[in-house]
Amino acid sequence: xxxxxxxxxxxxxxxxxxxxxxxxxxxxxxxxxxxxxxxxxxxxxxxxxxxxxxxxxxxxxxxxxxxxxxxxxxxxxxxxxxxxxxxxxxxxxxxxxxxxxxxxxxxxxxxx
Amino acid sequence: xxxxxxxxxxxxxxxxxxxxxxxxxxxxxxxxxxxxxxxxxxxxxxxxxxxxxxxxxxxxxxxxxxxxxxxxxxxxxxxxxxxxxxxxxxxxxxxxxxxxxxxxxxxxxxxxxx
Numbered sequence: 001x002x003x004x005x006x007x008x009x010x011x012x013x014x015x016x017x018x019x020x021x022x023x024x025x026x027x028x029x030x031x032x033x034x035x036x037x038x039x040x041x042x043x044x045x046x047x048x049x050x051x052x053x054x055x056x057x058x059x060x061x062x063x064x065x066x067x068x069x070x071x072x073x074x075x076x077x078x079x080x081x082x083x084x085x086x087x088x089x090x091x092x093x094x095x096x097x098x099x100x101x102x103x104x105x106x107x108x109x110x111x112x
Numbered sequence: 113x114x115x116x117x118x119x120x121x122x123x124x125x126x127x128x129x130x131x132x133x134x135x136x137x138x139x140x141x142x143x144x145x146x147x148x149x150x151x152x153x154x155x156x157x158x159x160x161x162x163x164x165x166x167x168x169x170x171x172x173x174x175x176x177x178x179x180x181x182x183x184x185x186x187x188x189x190x191x192x193x194x195x196x197x198x199x200x201x202x203x204x205x206x207x208x209x210x211x212x213x214x215x216x217x218x219x220x221x222x223x224x225x226x
Contacts, residue, residue, distance in 0.1 A: 032212070043116075043203050043217025044155065087154055093211070099145065099168065100215060102154030 004088045009107045012078050020073040020106055022088030032091050033064060033071050036100070037084040044087065044102075047073065051093070083110045114138060116218035118204050124224045125194055132190045133221045137206030144187050145215060146179055147203040148172065155203055161187060162209065194225045 005023040012018045024033065035047040048055055048062045050071070055062045061074040075082055087105040091098065117136045125131050137144050142163050147155035158177070159169045163184035173179075176194075181187040191198055201222050205215040 034212070036215075041219075043205070043220055044215075045217065046214045049212055085154075091212075098213075099157035099160060099170075100147075100155070101157070104152075105154055 004090060004103055006086070006088055006103060006106045008104065009109070011109045011111065013111045014080060015077055018075040018078045018082070018108065018110075020075075020086050020088075020108065021070065022072070023070045024088070024090055025069045027068050027090060028092070030093050032093050033062065033068075034089045034091050034100075035060070035062065035073050036087045036089060036102075038087070038105070039081075039084045044100075047086070049091075078108075078110050080110050080112060083108055116204055116206055116216050118202075118218040118221050120221060121219060122222045122224075124226065127194060127196060127225055129194055130190065130192045131194055131223065132188055133202055133204075133223075135187045135189070135204030135206075135218060137186070137204070138216055139185075140208065141206035141216070142184065142209050143207045143213065144181055145205040145207070146187070146189055147205065149201040149203060149220070150199075158189075191223075194223075196225045199223055199225045 032051050034049040036044040038044040050062045063072045085105040085107050087102050119134045145160040146158040149155040157170050158173050159179050161181040164181050176192045179189045201220040203220045205217040207213045207215045
């Protein structure tokens with residue numbers, strides 16, 4: 001499985017944008033980039049996924065580098081409820097419903 | 113609430129005892145996954161089912177662990193002869209059988225082995 005590298009922790013202020021980086025230099029052409037997050041005392045929850053183009057949904061935006069070796073999850077206006085561990089995960093599209101392989105993720109702290 | 117539910121939420125047991133956890137997935141989801149998470153680490157995959165068939169098991173799932181999903185609905189995870197190293201959060205997730213196979217997680221069962 002291709003691996004991802006994320007900073008262990010990041011800190012931001014409430015109502016400011018947050019950019020969470022992820023490096024995946026060994027990504028293959030069929031790997032999708034997925035992001036999940038885990039709020040305190042809860043199970044992980046899906047945030048967003050993409051292949052090549054930038055993606056937006058109600059929770060966040062995903063910016064994917066042209067060479068696909070890195071990506072950035074963007075929270076446009078962080079709130080205290082966004083404090084969580086964010087996981088960047090590669091999933092091979094054609095292999096179907098395979099397991100999620102979590103790394104250690106980035107622990108995001110939001111200051112009021 | 114129609115999300116994934118897990119019972120019990122907490123379990124304290126003595127070393128050597130057997131424990132069983134239950135997971136009720138979202139009703140229309142035919143894929144069900146079990147993960148284990150220790151403090152400060154990301155979840156680790158244990159096993160998954162499509163309907164009642166167990167399709168993959170991790171090497172983490174030793175002979176003391178067994179999972180079932182007898183009617184393709186709820187699932188149970190049993191740990192026999194528990195050890196202190198089994199102390200962890202056990203997470204269940206479910207998904208539809210179509211891309212992007214987005215997994216919905218339950219709140220987990222926290223196991224403490226004393």
